[in-house]
Amino acid sequence: MTTRSAAWHTATVVASRAETATARRIELDVPTWPGNEAGSHLDVRLTAPDGYQASRSYSIASAGPGTRIVLAVDEVPDGEVSPFLVHDLRDGDRIEVHGPLGAFFVWRPSDDPAPVQLIAGGSGIVPLFAMASAHAASADETPFRLLYSVRSPDDVFFADELATLIDDRFVLDLVYTRRAPADAERAPGRLTSDSLRAAVVPAEQQPRVFVCGPTPFVEAVAGWLLEAGHSSARIRTERFGGS
Numbered sequence: 001m002t003t004r005s006a007a008w009h010t011a012t013v014v015a016s017r018a019e020t021a022t023a024r025r026i027e028l029d030v031p032t033w034p035g036n037e038a039g040s041h042l043d044v045r046l047t048a049p050d051g052y053q054a055s056r057s058y059s060i061a062s063a064g065p066g067t068r069i070v071l072a073v074d075e076v077p078d079g080e081v082s083p084f085l086v087h088d089l090r091d092g093d094r095i096e097v098h099g100p101l102g103a104f105f106v107w108r109p110s111d112d113p114a115p116v117q118l119i120a121g122g123s124g125i126v127p128l129f130a131m132a133s134a135h136a137a138s139a140d141e142t143p144f145r146l147l148y149s150v151r152s153p154d155d156v157f158f159a160d161e162l163a164t165l166i167d168d169r170f171v172l173d174l175v176y177t178r179r180a181p182a183d184a185e186r187a188p189g190r191l192t193s194d195s196l197r198a199a200v201v202p203a204e205q206q207p208r209v210f211v212c213g214p215t216p217f218v219e220a221v222a223g224w225l226l227e228a229g230h231s232s233a234r235i236r237t238e239r240f241g242g243s
């Protein structure tokens with residue numbers, strides 16, 4: 001895929017719906033969009049009637065050459081931008097977006113036969129979902145495994161789509177931190193160094209690892225991966241902020 005240069009575009013909201021109790025899936029039509037790789041993000045810029053502007057980054061849940069792009073935004077209570085995107089944006093509204101951005105945190109089919117391990121915390125699933133979907137749509141035989149940490153079953157983004165991706169090339173491991181389904185094998189609780197090690201492709205297989213989520217989650221996971229013997233050169237991270 002050729003490198004696409006980032007530019008400002010006008011995007012129109014064409015559809016949106018609740019993704020979870022706190023998050024919204026937003027589909028945008030961007031006629032000038034050059035397409036994007038799986039894992040890219042963009043900047044959204046909002047302008048108030050008095051000219052005040054605020055911009056934030058959002059990963060793109062979709063990938064490929066199309067001009068329709070999908071975002072999934074989780075509300076950060078008391079945040080400046082995310083509550084507006086989750087509650088106030090309406091079909092037909094126009095917003096400015098700058099992108100595609102992020103050439104480092106992307107997955108594309110490659111000659112590297114090593115497995116790919118994706119690790120998401122909360123809304124950090126967005127770029128990893130794009131990677132898993134792009135992988136499923138490709139002929140790439142690389143085994144993919146996704147470890148996804150969420151508070152409860154109600155907080156799973158892309159739940160139906162993820163379920164349909166599961167096959168002999170894609171394994172999904174869900175970890176519930178606060179409430180697990182009745183039939184869950186594991187009691188709810190945060191990931192630990194040991195539980196992470198048990199649920200990811202072992203270091204000896206030298207997987208490529210993509211980690212995304214709130215900054216404290218990403219930093220904890222990256223540290224545990226290094227302790228478990230994973231090479232820093234094989235780990236790519238994207239931090240969504242928060243402390």
Ligand SMILES: Cc1cc2nc3c(=O)[nH]c(=O)nc-3n(C[C@H](O)[C@H](O)[C@H](O)COP(=O)(O)OP(=O)(O)OC[C@H]3O[C@@H](n4cnc5c(N)ncnc54)[C@H](O)[C@@H]3O)c2cc1C
Pocket residue numbers: 041056057058059060072073074075076078079080081082083123126127214238239240241242243
């Ligand atoms: C590359 C990139 C991609 C991102 N993709 C997504 C995405 O796909 N979906 C998504 O929902 N968010 C994503 N984010 C986070 C997003 O950019 C905003 O930070 C988030 O929506 C909060 O913005 P806000 O204006 O509502 O909060 P702000 O007004 O910026 O912050 C309010 C308070 O919340 C804290 N905070 C900020 N961000 C977070 C966070 N992510 N988690 C917890 N606390 C936070 C701040 O420290 C501050 O105390 C991404 C961030 C980056 C850097």
